[in-house]
Amino acid sequence: MSNSPKISLTDLHKGFGTKKVLQGVNLDVAAGESVAIIGGSGTGKSVTLKCVLGLLTPDSGSVKIDGVEMVGAGRNAQDAMLAKTGMLFQGAALFDSLPVWENVAFGLIEGQGTDRKKAYDIAIARLADVGLGAEMADMSPASLSGGMQKRVGLARAIATQPEILFFDEPTTGIDPIMGDVINDLIVKCTRELGACALTITHDMASARKIADRIAFLYQGKIIWDGPVADVENSDNPYLQQFISGNTEGPLDLDLKHL
Amino acid sequence: MPILAPIGRVFLAFLAVVGRVTVFAAKTLLHCVTPRFYFRLILKQMCEIGYFSLPVVAMTTLFAGMVLALQSYSGFSRFSAESAVATVVVISITRELGPVLAGLMVAGRVGAAIAAEIGTMRVTEQIDALVTLSTNPFKYLVVPRVLAGLVTLPILVFIGDILGVLGGYMVGVNKLSFNSGAYIQNTFQYLETLDVVSGLVKAAVFGFIITLMGCYQGYYSRGGAQGVGQATTNAVVSSSILILISNYIVTELFFVR
Numbered sequence: 001m002s003n004s005p006k007i008s009l010t011d012l013h014k015g016f017g018t019k020k021v022l023q024g025v026n027l028d029v030a031a032g033e034s035v036a037i038i039g040g041s042g043t044g045k046s047v048t049l050k051c052v053l054g055l056l057t058p059d060s061g062s063v064k065i066d067g068v069e070m071v072g073a074g075r076n077a078q079d080a081m082l083a084k085t086g087m088l089f090q091g092a093a094l095f096d097s098l099p100v101w102e103n104v105a106f107g108l109i110e111g112q113g114t115d116r117k118k119a120y121d122i123a124i125a126r127l128a129d130v131g132l133g134a135e136m137a138d139m140s141p142a143s144l145s146g147g148m149q150k151r152v153g154l155a156r157a158i159a160t161q162p163e164i165l166f167f168d169e170p171t172t173g174i175d176p177i178m179g180d181v182i183n184d185l186i187v188k189c190t191r192e193l194g195a196c197a198l199t200i201t202h203d204m205a206s207a208r209k210i211a212d213r214i215a216f217l218y219q220g221k222i223i224w225d226g227p228v229a230d231v232e233n234s235d236n237p238y239l240q241q242f243i244s245g246n247t248e249g250p251l252d253l254d255l256k257h258l
Numbered sequence: 259m260p261i262l263a264p265i266g267r268v269f270l271a272f273l274a275v276v277g278r279v280t281v282f283a284a285k286t287l288l289h290c291v292t293p294r295f296y297f298r299l300i301l302k303q304m305c306e307i308g309y310f311s312l313p314v315v316a317m318t319t320l321f322a323g324m325v326l327a328l329q330s331y332s333g334f335s336r337f338s339a340e341s342a343v344a345t346v347v348v349i350s351i352t353r354e355l356g357p358v359l360a361g362l363m364v365a366g367r368v369g370a371a372i373a374a375e376i377g378t379m380r381v382t383e384q385i386d387a388l389v390t391l392s393t394n395p396f397k398y399l400v401v402p403r404v405l406a407g408l409v410t411l412p413i414l415v416f417i418g419d420i421l422g423v424l425g426g427y428m429v430g431v432n433k434l435s436f437n438s439g440a441y442i443q444n445t446f447q448y449l450e451t452l453d454v455v456s457g458l459v460k461a462a463v464f465g466f467i468i469t470l471m472g473c474y475q476g477y478y479s480r481g482g483a484q485g486v487g488q489a490t491t492n493a494v495v496s497s498s499i500l501i502l503i504s505n506y507i508v509t510e511l512f513f514v515r
Contacts (some may be wrong), residue, residue, distance in 0.1 A: 055386050082392045093387040096378075111392035156391075166390075 004067045006031045006164060007052065012061035013220075014047055021047045022058070023220035031163075034190055034197040036211035038204065040251065042241065043217045046090075049168055052198070053087065054078050065164070066117045083111060085140050086157035086195075088186075090169040092149035094141035100127070100152055101137035105138045105161040126155040129192075130185050138162035147178035151185065154247040165190055167199040183209040216242065218251070268318070282474045286404055289396045299402035307368050312417065314367055315360045318360070322355045323347055323425030332433050342443035343434070347426035350397035354455045356419045357411075358505055361464035365497040366413065369472040372403055373493035374420040376476025377486035385477070400473045405468060408514030411465030412458040419457065456512040463508055464501050 005028035007047040012025040021044045024153030029035045039045050050056040052063055054070060063070040065081045070093075085105075094103045100111070100225070104126050105119035114122070124134050143150060150170065157165060171179035172187060183206050190197045190210075201207050207214055214231055216224040216239045224236045231243060330346045374401055379385050389394045422444060430436040472493045479489035 050386075051389055053386075057391060079392055081389060085390065087387070089383045089387055091382055093383040095384055095387070097375075104394075107391040153260075257391040 005029055005064075006033075006066060006224070007198060008062070008064040008067075009052065009157070010062040012048065012051060012063065013059045014044075014051055015059055016055060021220055022051070022061075025220065025222055027215055027222055027225070029196050029198055031196055032194055033213065034199070034211050035126070035213045036199040036201055036207040037215045037216060037217050037222075038201060038207050038242070040103075040202060041219035044220050045217055046168065047102070048201050048217065049166060049198070051127070053085070053166065054081070065097070065222040066245040083160070085166065086160060086171055087166065088150070088153045088157045088232070090172055092141070092146075092153035094149055094152055094156070096129035096140070096142055098141075099134075099138045100141060100144070103141060104153060104155045104159050106156065110161060112207075122159060126159045129158065129189065130155045132179070147174045147181070148181050150174060150178075154182070154185055154189065158193060161193060163193075165193070165195045165197045167197065167201075169201055170199065170203065170210075171203045171204075176205075179203070179206065180209075186256050218249055265337075267368060268423070279471075279474055282477070283470055285396060286323050286400050286470060286473070289401050291396070292323045294394075294397055296398060296402055297387035299398065303402045303406035306371075307364070307406045307465075308414055311367055311410075311414060313358075313473070314363045315418045318363050319351065319356055319422040320361045320425040321330055323351055323361055323427075324429045326350055326355070326422075327426040327429040327434065329337050333432075340434075341440075341444060343430060343436070344426065345448045346442045347430075348445045348449050349453055350472065351422035351426070352419050352434055352449070352457045353509075354505075356415050357457045357460040357464060360411065360415045360418045360461065361468065361501045361505075362498055363463070364407075365501060366494055367408070369493045369497045370469045370490045371470060372472030373476040373479070373489045374486055376480035376490040378476075380477060380479050381471045381482055381486060395477075397442050397462030401441050401474050404469045407465035408462055409465070411461040411468075413469055415457055415500070416454075416460035419454065428488070452512065458514070460505060460508050464503050467500045467504060468497045471500065 007027070007029040009025050009027045013020070013024050016021040025044070025048055027037070028034070037045050037048060047056060051058045051101075058071055061071070068077060068081070070077065070081060093105065101120055101123040104123035105114070106111070108119040108122060109116060112122040120137075121160060124137060127134065127136060131147065132151055132155070136144075136148070136152075141152065144152065151153070170182050174182065186199075187199070187210060195215070197210070199210050211228055213225070213227055216220045216236070220237055224234060224239045226234065231239065234240065237250050241251050326347050327343055329344045331340055334340050334342055334346075339502070345412070360492055374391050376385075379399070385395050388398055431443045475489040475493040475496070479485045
């Protein structure tokens, strides 16, 4: 068993026109580890995640999954990487044209070629894992609440039993109680699968609950990285301002003075 | 030069769009001939694009045939050529009005719907979700729609041709007092296979253009609801213009020797 990290980002750069979003991101995530990238809006969290998933191509730098370089990799390597990952999108990104169960079973049917009847049974089991009953199976995603959509999105992410899970702002847009339910489900599902998880969030409560380790992204770089327990005692003034939520401090908030 | 700079910018932007559409079309064609094929989705899209467009195309071509009979009769009667009405109706419908009117109606109905659906999928990250679920968005979203457009438009136009000729017949016999048998004989006497085939080829080209532009505009839409609205408008306008341009090109290829 290799000790190489499950996910390894090295000197990742990405810009759009003249705007440099990522300016040298370095991060390793070990097998079975859960890491949360925190940071304010516009600091490059989503861009980092999209570069890891291959949805965006970095300008330079390296993205390795299980030691395999993904930047510039062919379609087969990309497909192999995607086959062992699951992703929960910020807005759940459920397919409106399909019922709930087909959304959950999509990766099984289309990605793995699983028989539809068997995929249906697995979808019902995954829905149960996230606290949703079989009566939801034939409903349209549009008829579900935001919290339910997130849970269906989580069921879809874990349906193929991936080795790596990605969570994009899992608690954004839902009430604090439902947010906590989602956090608990993420912890439960990640542990049961033994998967490694990379979460991006600006919700500190969520990050503390989900993650073993936190990386703070600011102006396109990871400027602090350490265990969750060390966050409160960090002497990094940027991180302290972020977790305390003060408007006064070293963080450039890009606000006009009111 | 303050005047030339904006003209140059617009021209360069136009060339960039032409390049992007060409690459998109090439990728689509490549995916059309390489597996995997989603037959269920192709059939579903054939139903959406073909079957549900039938009432619109039928009404349009039926009334176009009726008006054509009236207009050509009133025009031809000036030089005693009323007997040419049936021939003019069938040639006009099969060569031009059938494919062009059906194409424009389907562009409004289907092109807009495709752009809105795929555009919404883009801005709500559903297309990104497809990628993460090991599914190629081109094969899953674009190819079924383009293949369905390519196949169903000629079928729609063929039905529209029949209804257009029927419209002309109804007006000719009931309103203009033509003899029924003579009208039918005149309809088929000068009709050539090429008249119908050229119309069906045009329909296939228009079907490709409508679905391709709908998919292209939706696939690259940006900026939330406003971006989706813009994509929808662009899909209808661009496919309508391309239909008219390609109509001329195909006509010249078929009939100018």
